[in-house]
Amino acid sequence: MSKYRPLLQHLTKSDAPFLNLSFSEIEMILDAPLPPSARRYSAWWGNNEGVRHVQAESWMDAGYHTENLDLNARTVSFWKIG
Secondary structure, three states, X not given: OOOOHHHHHHHHHOOOOEEEEEHHHHHHHHOOOOOHHHHHOHHHHOOXXXXXXXXXXXXXXXXXXXXXXXXXXXXXXXXXXX
């Protein structure tokens, strides 16, 4: 089971067209800290179709993609695809 499954479940339950979450809120959903790379590199939050990372699978499999990443404010938006 993926460490990011709780995020997948959270997003799957939502019918909102977008969700703006802080990194702290995501960590509460995961019941675990995000890795340091999530706080430093925008690529960690990428919506890579060809090379999907386990964390991206959690939001993409739920029908979302990320936008409006702000590493300084530690927030990211999840937008419903389609």
